[in-house]
Amino acid sequence: MSQNRVPTSMHAIQMENYGPPSVLEYVETKAPEAPKKTQVLVKIAAAGVNPAEYKIRRGYLSSVAKIRFPAVIGADYSGFIIAKGDQVTDFDIGDEVFGTIANVFSGKGSYAEYVLVDTKLDAIAKKPSNMSHEEAAGVGIAFMTTYSALIHGGNLKTDDAAKSLNQKILIIGASGGIGHYATQIGKNVCHAHVTAINSAKNAEFVKSLGADRVIDYTTTPDFVQALLQEQEKESFDMVLDCVGGDEYYQKSIPLLKNSGVFTTVVGPLDLSSQSSHLGYGKLLSFAGRILYNKLLGKRSYTLVFATLHSKFPEFVGYFERKQVVTKIGSKFELKDAAKAHELSESCHAVGKIILTV
Ligand SMILES: NC(=O)c1ccc[n+]([C@@H]2O[C@H](COP(=O)([O-])OP(=O)(O)OC[C@H]3O[C@@H](n4cnc5c(N)ncnc54)[C@H](OP(=O)(O)O)[C@@H]3O)[C@@H](O)[C@H]2O)c1
Incomplete structure (x- = not known):
């Protein structure tokens, strides 16, 4: 593993139970472990909010896929790599990256200061320089x-x-x-x-x-x-x-x-x-x-489902060429994730909802 600084604790939005937006609590918790093999540890600058997350929070899908509490939800992220496993060859420490983690039920999601991303399983690509972290964080699942x-x-x-x-x-x-x-x-x-x-x-x-x-x-x-x-x-x-x-x-x-x-x-x-x-x-x-x-x-x-994680790097060109841009309708600080969920479950969000970290 290469690294410059692996934190032991972080701020994150954590839930202990299924329920209304108020179950989303801003807490200090254990940071992810140091990355192994093909993993990288990303310091998150912004996280995207998707309707899947309020559905998971409500327990809507709990009969088919349970999450282990306490859980950090969220999948889409944008940030930079602070540590990497010894089998990571395509990315370096300091790279600005964005993407989405594949297992949305892992309880180790992106509503947090740090997330572990597996470069072989999750979606990850280098962030184009003409895109902000907030715009990049919206891309993932949607x-x-x-x-x-x-x-x-x-x-x-x-x-x-x-x-x-x-x-x-x-x-x-x-x-x-x-x-x-x-x-x-x-x-x-x-x-x-x-x-x-x-x-x-x-x-x-x-x-x-x-x-x-x-x-x-x-x-x-x-x-x-x-x-x-x-x-x-x-x-x-x-x-x-x-x-x-x-x-x-x-x-x-x-x-x-x-x-x-x-x-x-x-x-x-x-x-x-x-x-x-x-x-x-x-x-x-x-x-x-x-x-x-x-x-x-x-x-x-x-x-259709969002299952093309390995193809994610192929999407970057659309954003570099500005054929597609992320329009951010609403932005909340990480600690206000519950407000972001209230908006998302209204079913009338405009463009993307982003959490700044
Ligand atoms: N299959 C997958 O892998 C996958 C992946 C991502 C999302 N999804 C699902 O796809 C859905 C949409 O996701 P999203 O991120 O685009 O949601 P979103 O950002 O909340 O957008 C909802 C859209 O629906 C419109 N709308 C609401 N009620 C409507 C109605 N009765 N008739 C017509 N339009 C209506 C809203 O427009 P107005 O505000 O103008 O009404 C808004 O444009 C969600 O249910 C989500 O869970 C599935």
């Missing part, structure tokens, strides 16, 4: 999911191959963490016509990211009918759903081309309900609905 949905698992063409295709994308929830990256990838990488669905207060925001048209779901709840009246039947290559539930899926089918894909990052259950808890019964119906939509749906149906 961008990886966006890339999975639109490019890796999607049917959309990119770059020169896309220029003459006039692809069309409908993004439901375009102003949030995933939606704001998807709008930019759709416009700047897939050269697509982007229709954004979100509330009117965020219309200018999504237009500034490149959306060609914004429909306010609060005043036009039946936006599909509105589009059909504009002769847009079977004209979309992809519907990207960042909200979940079955209603948007059922409604959107007439908009998709035969070759079009309905891609959801949430799935067929309405997870916005505060009481939602994924017990085994709900899990079975979740899986059954997905299978039904995949096998018997009128169009391709895909549920």
Whole structure:
């Protein structure tokens, strides 16, 4: 192991139980152990907040994956390396890095001053110099999911191959963490016509990211009918759903081309309900609905996950070239993580929520 200074204690947001945002306590606790083999120890400058974390905090996923208390949650990070294991060859002490840790249930997360990152298992890349730590901290889960949905698992063409295709994308929830990256990838990488669905207060925001048209779901709840009246039947290559539930899926089918894909990052259950808890019964119906939509749906149906950790270094170019930028809607100090969670679980965050450390 190489190192310049390995701390023994740190400040972190720790939880002893599942529960409301108030279970997130700012404490002094043991720092991660010194990095071994392929690990690096990162001093965190900023951490990204994702809805997955309030779902974990609530215990929403506790029937499938338990965390060991006391737990530090959080996955996305940006900072610099202060120590590394003896098998790390691609990174050096002092490197500014960003990424996301793969095991979101480890209880050794990024809402902290330090995090251990395994360079072979977790997502890690050198931070471009044209990006702040706060912007870099937003990238992790949300961008990886966006890339999975639109490019890796999607049917959309990119770059020169896309220029003459006039692809069309409908993004439901375009102003949030995933939606704001998807709008930019759709416009700047897939050269697509982007229709954004979100509330009117965020219309200018999504237009500034490149959306060609914004429909306010609060005043036009039946936006599909509105589009059909504009002769847009079977004209979309992809519907990207960042909200979940079955209603948007059922409604959107007439908009998709035969070759079009309905891609959801949430799935067929309405997870916005505060009481939602994924017990085994709900899990079975979740899986059954997905299978039904995949096998018997009128169009391709895909549920994507943020699983491309090893591809993370390939994403850096999008940010270096400014094809995609992180828009920070809200920033909180680490000690105020509970406030960040209150905002996240409102389901109306704009761009990314960031914790400064
Ligand atoms: N599958 C995966 O691996 C994966 C990874 C990351 C996230 N996710 C999930 O994906 C979802 C979105 O994540 P995110 O980070 O983008 O969340 P977010 O930042 O909270 O964004 C939520 C978005 O949804 C919009 N919205 C809320 N209610 C809506 C409605 N009824 N109709 C249309 N739009 C609505 C909001 O816009 P307005 O404020 O304008 O209403 C906002 O743009 C979360 O459930 C998250 O857990 C899944």
